[in-house]
Amino acid sequence: MAARLTAEFLDNWKNEVNPDLQKERETCTFKIEELIHVLDGGKENTIKRKNLENIFFTSYVDLFSFKRRPFMSKSEQYESSVAKSVKVFELRREYNWSEEDFDLINRILNYDFALSLHHTMFIPGIERLATDEQKAKWLPLAQSYQIVGTYAQTELGHGTNLLGLETTATYDRERDEFMINTPRLSSMKWWPGGLGKSCTHAIVLAQLVIDSQNHGMHPFMVQLRSLDDHTPMPGLKLGDIGTKLAANNIDNGFLILNNVRVPRENMLMKNARVTRDGKFIQLSGNKANYATMVLVRVKIISWTKDTLRQAATVSVRYSAVRRQTTLKPGTPEQQVLDFQTQQMKVFPCLAAAYAVHFVASSMMDWYQSAFTEILRGNNSQLAELHAQSAGLKAFLTDMSTGMVETCRRSCGGHGYLQVSGVAENMVSSLALVTIEGENTVLYLQTARYLMKQMANAVSGTKTRGSTAYMNRDLSSYTCPIDSQSDCRNLNKLRELYMQRAHRVVMGVAQRLQMDMESGQPQEAVFNNNMVALTRAAKAHLHLSTIDWYIARVDNLVATCSPALGQVMAELCTFFVLWGIVQEAGDFLESETLGLNQLEWIRQEQLNYLTILRPNAVSLVDAFDMHDETVASALGMFDGNVYQHLYESTKYEPNNRTEVHPSYYKHLRGLLKGGQQSKL
């Protein structure tokens, strides 16, 4: 008898861990709990995380499970996401979660609830922009969810260039009100999350106009929808902007304001005031606003870590389970994780997930200490903080989106299915390269900072922090790599990154100087060197990344068990070597290394693939992501990828009936249209 795949088997398979994955776990050389606690920031945090996971994925699993999500229409996604928001907000009230807990919950739930801007932008906006009196009015309403809000800044025609925003708030002295307008098509607010269908209020950014004089952009509290029946308020038109690559659970919206009147006290007046008689008073600079912008970018770096973790988890587990082809005739098909090319797709992402974890954590520490100083009136770190957060947001999201896509491809055809999880992750993570500052614009901001610092360094003023390398003597450099074994020395490798950054940044600075001296107008000089400036920023940011990563790993090696320390150092060394090979052109062109050194580094990079191989599965297990957070048929802990793929098809709407309705409407006519069949 031929073997048969029966219905009984399909319905009754046992959820045992795939033996290939089990075997991988047995080759782990370190204690996995130790690493889990390191990543969580202590055992107590691990416990807290697991408790939170338990609430959402045990007590409310029907609502929060990922399984139906890939099969929902946009409206269904939105509705489910509103339901989740409401539940999360109720639970927040019940458990009195802190902001930090809430960040963790966001991560656990993959940021999959519609009203998240209420807590990430609307309430912080009130706290930052409103006077104490205004806070006393609005915060209790927002905190008790009697109102839900968003932050409406971006317009159809303007994103990055805030100065160009067109919405106006014109003061009407007679009625003591502002009249808010989006005067042109391009002026309508466009993109804010929750704006389309959900929110009752928005902080609307508008150009303040008094007696035809423009006083710049200021925030206004605008009621969008009736608190009785949720219908739009008079004079405004709003809706959902439509389907996106991902995040279709969120109703990003448009808003047209047509002579919408708000009382004078709805201008949030912490930083600037308009008096009853229409006098404009600037109260303080926007350093605190500035700090908020920085904070959001630091948070994005941290989100990037989560996308990398998910992609690495899916692709490493799947690659351990998937078998395909054999290199040696007569032997069983091999795990695709054993192919060198597959390792080269997957391990950089795995290492980067650790790198970005440590960088994000260091950035956050720095932000917090610098912000404390800013509140004390000391702004000395602000310029560097701004340049580094902008640049690293760009550099790390660019790097990670590429890696996530490579991981997706490493899953072959199945990586194209939404239930792969890594497909959804990829398209979601693509938002990060544009939101909160388009990446090219951000690189150029970093580059401007670097040019200033370089000018300082050249003129003898010592630079500090991330640009301290600019004080070095470029000409005295000799390549520290004298043998292949030097390629395992993180300090020597760091030297290479430093020299490359220094040379590339210096090269552009000199070029700019030359162009200026040739009499070209400043804007032409800047525009004609934009590509080079971007390249310089990347070289610098690459250095910052590995610098922070190495520092944290050094620290970890000194404090953790030797077994774990060794693996952490290996992973870090691989990441640093990989970066050099990726940018080989830059390293050669800046004469940081020669052809021999590059060949050693390339070879050593390949050696590390073999070194990392036995711990690969354990290194993703240590992220300890809940199956519901990984949200992937290919990446579950049990590794039963084919069962999970097959099971997912029961949620597919096209499978609701054996014969699809379109047969009766369209196909039958075609099939029966010819001669009568003789079959």
Add this chain to the structure above:
Amino acid sequence: MAARLTAEFLDNWKNEVNPDLQKERETCTFKIEELIHVLDGGKENTIKRKNLENIFFTSYVDLFSFKRRPFMSKSEQYESSVAKSVKVFELRREYNWSEEDFDLINRILNYDFALSLHHTMFIPGIERLATDEQKAKWLPLAQSYQIVGTYAQTELGHGTNLLGLETTATYDRERDEFMINTPRLSSMKWWPGGLGKSCTHAIVLAQLVIDSQNHGMHPFMVQLRSLDDHTPMPGLKLGDIGTKLAANNIDNGFLILNNVRVPRENMLMKNARVTRDGKFIQLSGNKANYATMVLVRVKIISWTKDTLRQAATVSVRYSAVRRQTTLKPGTPEQQVLDFQTQQMKVFPCLAAAYAVHFVASSMMDWYQSAFTEILRGNNSQLAELHAQSAGLKAFLTDMSTGMVETCRRSCGGHGYLQVSGVAENMVSSLALVTIEGENTVLYLQTARYLMKQMANAVSGTKTRGSTAYMNRDLSSYTCPIDSQSDCRNLNKLRELYMQRAHRVVMGVAQRLQMDMESGQPQEAVFNNNMVALTRAAKAHLHLSTIDWYIARVDNLVATCSPALGQVMAELCTFFVLWGIVQEAGDFLESETLGLNQLEWIRQEQLNYLTILRPNAVSLVDAFDMHDETVASALGMFDGNVYQHLYESTKYEPNNRTEVHPSYYKHLRGLLKGGQQSKL
């Protein structure tokens, strides 16, 4: 009075061409019709194309318009796509379109119909695999659409490695039937387009088993669904595999076969036969099968051209219309197409769209002449044709998916909307890197061919065609670039690509040789050098690409008007320079050029941005894509991007009601749950 955006304006805007775009068209230096005809392959083809566009987008615009597509649920997409298929098939019958016309229609319609495999795989499969007698039975049924079919090869557990496929067809001598089974979970057919809900028949690939002996993979005609009522036939279970990143209009399906019996004559027996008494007879090799595989890959290269054209059209037009920021205070915001960084994102894709056009066309010519030879029994070109089509499919789809994504990012936030068209294009084009051969596997196939050719060259046997460069004397090379003006000489630049390919391929060949001589087993040698082999294949394929491109441009320059010739040469030179800068590491490492040369090339590449700038819009206009094919609110001919974006929101399902149903179900309870509002 403040300016107001009124409902009247929103409803009554006039569809005039955006003045920024109009101005761009006036700077065109060549005759655009001439280029349109070149790209269409003659004026008569342009007319034919426009006639076809007219049928679909005028006579049947309601059915074929893209406007609702981004807002449809998966089931709606599928249903609409079935309706389109039926209409296309009816029209095909009516107009008696040729295969070539049908390819063109596919392009015009963005491959957006569900049953396309009927004509691209099922009917060609019968023609290729069936005996004359079998053809006489099945072809009329298929051609008259009494049956619609697909080609079921890939399984849940096996894609690339065809030898590993698990489905069995066991001959039952007693009943003169085959019993077809998918014995394990991993054996079910998974992925074939149209399999889930649409097709009545499939050519199923299965291991032929006679008396427990396996005779390899053979094709079997299997009826999937009743021709009376479309219900699945007994013994099989089938359905849709679920949501994908894109192509959700197509019901890619799974198929479980459980002792499904088909008569012996349902084995398609052109290449092998089973007699009544169970004797297996191999009739011919599979050279023709082989040729079909090659053809599909050549076609994919041609599809790649369409994705590049669409992305370039959208991003160039949008960049000409979008204004953002000013570099010189006090001047109006500038077109983003004037930023050097934006040009660097967009122009490589524009140039590549031309490059791939010419490469695809040359590949197709070569395929046709080689296939004619194969039919005559001359297989001398087959190995090269296979290696080149496999490799170029991989190389060009890798390149183009990256470029399309860069173009999407060049549209900022709006590039994240599905109505941008370029977002959908990007996720669609990602399928191309996996289908019909996973790209890494294909690179390795090319690399194996290169290693053989290199062994020939080294042993004194002259290599020909794409590997002719291997006969050169590597050591006698001197870099032909002696000044920046040499960087405009395509012949000299081609020398660089040749040298780089030669050195990189030679390097890996020597490495393999060394490893073999050191006594490592062959499979280990191959696995340990996979990354290097891939790199060698890319260097070779990059050369092949620019080689073909330059040859076609040389030819064009000799035959077309001087004005057009100049632009074509400029675009080609830019593409060739850009490729060197992209792979600077490889060119330096292979000692193809020195630091001075690289600096010249880098500078000259930037100069070409300025040279190309005035013709950018006209170069995309020359693709002459119908607005319905571009399918983008950002990329329409009239350039009224904000109007088209705003208009698209009326199709958004969340906007069907002012108050979304989820308010009553979920949100109201939260908002009214607190104290009574005092607002």
